[in-house]
Amino acid sequence: MRKPATPSNHNPTALLRTHGLRVTPQRLAVAELVFSKPMHVTARIVHEQIRQNHPAISMNTVYLTLGQFEACGLLKRFEVHGNIVFDSNTSPHDHACCNRCGTIIDLDSSPSASSKHTVQLPTQLKPWQIEGERRIWMGLCPDCSSESVL
Ligand SMILES: [Zn+2]
Ligand SMILES: [Zn+2]
Incomplete structure (x- = not known):
């Protein structure tokens, strides 16, 4: 189900225009960072990285832009x-998150894997129109679990 990267992903300016967003230097900087590769980021991380080239950008602007x-x-x-x-x-896709270092990884949700793990729809959700379901697996990543053994 993984869609190949569309060419517009490599052109943040076109990407913003396609989605009706005005191209501002700050918005472009956020887009260049977060769409450069698949990543999981908080507004704080984006802010820290963008501030190096855009010292005037506020945390709030970053947060609003991501929104x-x-x-x-x-x-x-x-x-x-x-x-x-x-x-x-x-x-x-589902995620696994390390409780110690905070690493987050994507879990492949290929059709075969997802059908294997598909959970029964809870009865209470029968009247709902469910559009998706995401799980986060929690634990220690291999680095952290090997540390705790030492
Ligand atoms: Zn870890
Ligand atoms: Zn992810």
Whole structure:
């Protein structure tokens, strides 16, 4: 189900225009960062990186910009450990998050894997029109679990 990267992904300016977003230097800087490769970032991380070239950019601007990208379907948002994480991989997939270092990885949701793990729809959700379902697996990543053994 993984969609091949569209050419516009490599051209943040075109990407913004396609989605009706005005191209501002700050918005472009956020787009260049988050759409350069699939990544999971918080507004704070984006802010720290962009501030190096755009010292005037505020945390609020970064947060609002990420929210606009999300509203356009360019990013997905989820919450882990109380942090709002923006995901530039918008295809359906689950996550695993390390409780110690905070590493987040994408889990492949190939059709065979997802049918194997598909959970029964809870009875209470029968009247709902469910559009998706995402899971976050929590634990220790291999680096952290090997550290805890030492
Ligand atoms: Zn870890
Ligand atoms: Zn992801």
